[in-house]
Amino acid sequence: MSKPSKTLIVIAGPTASGKTAVGIQLARHLNTEIISADSRQFYREMSVGTAKPTTDELAHAKHHFINSHTITDSFNVGDFEQQGLALLDTLFETHENVVMAGGSGLYIKAICEGFDQLPDVDPTVRERLNMTYAEKGISFLQEKLKLADPEYYQQVDINNPQRLIRALEVFESSGQPFSSFHKKGFKQRPFNIIKIGLALSREKLYERINLRVDQMIADGLVEEVKALMPYRSLNALQTVGYTEIFDYLDDKTDLPRAIELVKQNTRRFAKRQMTWFNKDKEINWIAPGDVINFVAQHIRNKGTI
Missing domain, CATH: 1.10.20.140 (Histone, subunit A)
Structure with a gap:
């Protein structure tokens, strides 16, 4: 069996670790496109609270699965696997390498490995x-x-x-x-996979999370959440950064406390993301500034460049 010639480069890591910037830098270096593996950035109505790439960032590299759905759409990880693999087939027709960046471990796993069909639920x-x-x-x-x-x-x-x-x-x-x-069935993919995790100290990561939440507030998070009040019961909005502001808008807490809870719950979420990623022994933990050199060397050694 011939060895695959195409390569998917995964940029993973917890929230606020810098995946967007590194992904764009790498995509520009390789003259390729990016698939987002962030399960909240799919939704057009959620921008500030999901730290979605800015218009300027999106202009620097073509992204897929950003603003691709509305919060009223039914879209799950199985749909992402199916649509993502079909997209990769298309992208690999014109690109040797494709970048996938995101912090949703289950969605990354779906593309890289697949998983068993979930049972029907009563x-x-x-x-x-x-x-x-x-x-x-x-x-x-x-x-x-x-x-x-x-x-x-x-x-x-x-x-x-x-x-x-x-x-x-x-x-x-x-x-x-x-x-x-x-974890029952590993599905062999017809492309090479390089997994990279962005290595940051816990102190640095928590500092970045706190600064990001402050920036979200400055960028209008409260106004964004207020506009989504009629849809608050939807699954897409049952997430950190939105539920805490909904409570503030319901007068269950004041704004400073809501902001502190967003920071606290985001730090807890980041810890859970790291628990997930640390179990994947295929991830190479690399400092953000060293990613391009690592990828270039790895691809050269694999003979795919």
């Missing part, structure tokens, strides 16, 4: 879990998931009730932990 299970959430709150769901699937509990954004409900409904319908469906 709608009554989902309805019951939604009622449980309405009556007992998110902390109850968190504890249920911690007991049912401690592995996924360490990875998921535990402040996103829809993610918790999804994992619990799969567990209750199948009797198997949600995490078990992500």
Whole structure:
């Protein structure tokens, strides 16, 4: 069997680690395009709170799966795998290398490895879990998931009730932990894969997170969330940076406290992202400034340049 000649270069890492800038720099260096693997940047209505690339950044390198969907669309990781692989087939017709950048570990895994088809779920299970959430709150769901699937509990954004409900409904319908469906079958891809994680100290990362949240507020996060109030029940909006501001707009807290909670929950989310990525032994942890040299050497050694 001949060796694949095309290469997908994955730029991964926690939120605020600099993936957008490094991805654009690398795409420009290789004269190629970028696939976004950020499950929130798909949505056109969510820009400030997702730290979406700016208009200027988007002009420097062609991006895919940025502003590709609306928050009312049904779009999941299975859809992303199918559409992303089809897109790669097209891009590899004219590019030797393609960059994929993002912090959504499950979406990266879908493109690089695939995962087993999730079981069908009894709608009554989902309805019951939604009622449980309405009556007992998110902390109850968190504890249920911690007991049912401690592995996924360490990875998921535990402040996103829809993610918790999804994992619990799969567990209750199948009797198997949600995490078990992500590691049964490795699907060989017809391209090479280089995985790079952006290496930052925890102190530096947390500093970048805090500064980013302050910039989001300055850029109009509160106004963005206020405009999305009619859609607040949608899955896309059950996420850090939005739920805390919804609480502020509901007069459940004041703005300084809401901002501090966004920072705190983002730092916790980053820690969970690192838990996920650290389990992937194929990731090469590289300082952001060294990525281009690393990739150039790696591709030369593989004979694909």
